[in-house]
Amino acid sequence: MRKDPTGRALQLLSLLQTHRLWRGAELAERLEVTERTVRRDVDRLRDLGYPVDATSGKDGGYRLAKGAHVPPLVLDDDEAVAVAVGLRYAAEAAIGGMEETSLRALTKIEQLLPYRLRRRVSALHSSVASMRWAADDVVVDPEALSVLAAACRDREDVRFDYRRRDGEDSRRLVQPHQLVTAGRRWYLVAWDQRRRDWRTFRLDRLREPRLAGSHFTPRQIPGGDAASFVASSLGSIPRHHEAKLTVNAAFAELEGVLRGVDHTPIEMEADSCSVQIRGEDLDWLAMTVARIALTAPVAVIEPAEVADTVRQLATHLTVSPP
Structure with a gap:
């Protein structure tokens, strides 16, 4: 035709x-x-x-042509759906003001979608329930995020105030190399000039980043990968909660889902394994269990508090009938 x-x-x-x-x-x-x-x-x-x-x-x-002013953007069906869904869940990114901005943009885009695409987007939204996080202190300032992203790109030194895990405040001068996301948490991998060592900084504990006016030559991040470095750094932090799980899958199949999670394999069989995971709060452990469940059936052996939190999470996940 x-x-x-x-x-x-x-x-x-x-x-x-x-x-x-x-x-x-x-x-x-x-x-x-x-x-x-x-x-x-x-x-x-x-x-x-x-x-x-x-x-x-x-x-x-x-x-x-790059950099030229062009008429309105044209998206195919799959791209339009991806943008609409992405805007909906951008509100969960723990960036200050992102929810309102994302929903405004989503409203404009959904008004332009043909009926068949609005149905696809609506089906996705109605079939997934988002778990609200109780902690408000993980929200990242979008202006700070922009400053740090530009500094990573331009290889420019940055100064900022930082609240450590023990509550003490400190002032830092760093060479920022890369930003890393882990769930709702944002991290900066940087070379701390005064401590002469690599450090991982949580962005929600970071205040008033400002360019120092000097540039640096990039260094090689330990291990060559910022995400792996953050995962290793988080693994060395003492955790307040831990849980023991059994999973109906070989431990090797969990490598991707457990990346960035402080964990220790306990028993490993050909088609099952036992794993101990550690985290700063029960909600984080429950979400880790949920992510594992997307790969294979999982059961919480102990403690009861984590099992109860997982059951509560399960009751809030609903799927609309077809």
């Missing part, structure tokens, strides 16, 4: 908005047309004001 030229042009624009270089043959194959038709559709987009660059030769192709 012959495709509508307008719909084909929109599909072409959606591909070009990835800002990668597309060869004419690739576009023709994706659009199921000839390369001559692709050239005509590119000209049509240019007539509409979209700046499409073209290069000839063996390595030539088409690319949407």
Whole structure:
């Protein structure tokens, strides 16, 4: 069946908005047309004001010009649903003001979605219940997050006030390398210039980050990976709560879900294992059990407080009938 030229042009624009270089043959194959038709559709987009660059030769192709002002963004069905769902759950990111901003943007996008896509988004929202966290002190200042992200990008030293685990305040001068997220927690991996060592900083304990006006040469993060470094750092922190679990899966299958969790394998069989996990509060342990349950059946052996918290979590997870 012959495709509508307008719909084909929109599909072409959606591909070009990835800002990668597309060869004419690739576009023709994706659009199921000839390369001559692709050239005509590119000209049509240019007539509409979209700046499409073209290069000839063996390595030539088409690319949407970077940094140019372009008309409204075009998303395919899956991209539109992903954006809508992502905005809904951005409200759970523990960033100050994010909930209101995300919901405003979501309202605008959902008004533009066709009925079939609104149904998909609605089904996802109605079938998942979010667990509200009681702790308010984990909220991160979005302005602080922006300052630190820019400092990591530009390799610029940063000063800030920091509240340690024992409640003592300290002033830091660091070389920020990377931000890491772990659930609702945000961490900064940085080289502490006064202590001459690597440190992990929780962003909700960090106040008034400001650029120091000097730049640094990047260092190699221990282990070569910021997320692994944070996981190792968290594992060395004394925990207030622990739980023993049995899981109907080989321990190797849990490697991904237990990454960033302070844990110790106790018994390992071919198709089951026992694991001890540790955390700062019961809610964190319960959410860890829930994440493991997405991989394999899991049971809490002890303590009773964690088992009760998991049962309470289960009663709040509901799925609407099909």
